[in-house]
Amino acid sequence: MASTLAAAFYDDPVWSWVFPEPERRLSQLLALWGLYVLGGIDHEWVLTTPRYEAAAIWIPPGCVELGEPHASELDPLLDDLLGSRADLVREVFSRFDEAHPRGHSYFYLSFLGTHPDHRGMGIGMALLAEGLSRIDRQVVPAYLESSNPANLARYESVGFRVHGHFDLPEGGPVVTTMWREPGGPADAAPRGTPEDA
Numbered sequence: 001m002a003s004t005l006a007a008a009f010y011d012d013p014v015w016s017w018v019f020p021e022p023e024r025r026l027s028q029l030l031a032l033w034g035l036y037v038l039g040g041i042d043h044e045w046v047l048t049t050p051r052y053e054a055a056a057i058w059i060p061p062g063c064v065e066l067g068e069p070h071a072s073e074l075d076p077l078l079d080d081l082l083g084s085r086a087d088l089v090r091e092v093f094s095r096f097d098e099a100h101p102r103g104h105s106y107f108y109l110s111f112l113g114t115h116p117d118h119r120g121m122g123i124g125m126a127l128l129a130e131g132l133s134r135i136d137r138q139v140v141p142a143y144l145e146s147s148n149p150a151n152l153a154r155y156e157s158v159g160f161r162v163h164g165h166f167d168l169p170e171g172g173p174v175v176t177t178m179w180r181e182p183g184g185p186a187d188a189a190p191r192g193t194p195e196d197a
Contacts, residue, residue, distance in 0.1 A: 001048060001055040002034035008113030009033070013173045014147035018089055019082075028081045033111070035073055039066040040110055047127045053118040056127040059108040061140060091169045099166050099177050101143060106179075107135045109144035125154065132158055135182065142180040152176060159183075 006029035009015045019025040040046050040057035048055045059065050078086040114124035135142055160178040
């Protein structure tokens with residue numbers, strides 16, 4: 001799953017800015033997303049295709065994205081991966097955290113990614129639709145951040161609406177936050193068979 005997500009986010013506007021060296025980016029993303037995959041699996045809301053061509057990691061209401069022991073591993077990992085740039089990336093993560101809606105119970109889409117070799121087949125949208133179907137049965141809203149403007153229409157097609165925006169430090173890209181009330185339209189026709197990780 002970490003390999004799929006690292007490849008999926010390699011050219012992403014935000015994460016290619018965070019990791020600006022193309023020759024190191026894939027290994028850096030793999031290390032970082034590997035930690036977040038472990039944190040997501042702890043919540044048992046990870047969906048994936050049978051051969052990990054696509055993956056979705058949901059964080060249930062009241063849960064943190066990185067619990068222990070993974071949370072304690074983040075700062076040393078950022079120092080190791082980024083050196084002097086680590087503090088800037090900590091500020092990036094802080095801005096993501098600050099943007100989360102307060103006073104609401106919701107499922108958080110931490111990651112959704114399809115390996116570039118399998119894009120265009122609808123499997124990422126199938127995973128998204130499956131997750132939203134399960135969430136709708138619990139009658140709970142969903143929230144996400146889109147780091148790539150090209151994905152906004154896809155999220156809107158399944159009922160998400162723009163909630164807000166935030167800037168990243170030092171002139172970095174803009175991130176869009178999105179919110180979906182339970183029971184929003186599920187226009188993405190599932191293709192393939194999502195499996196619980």
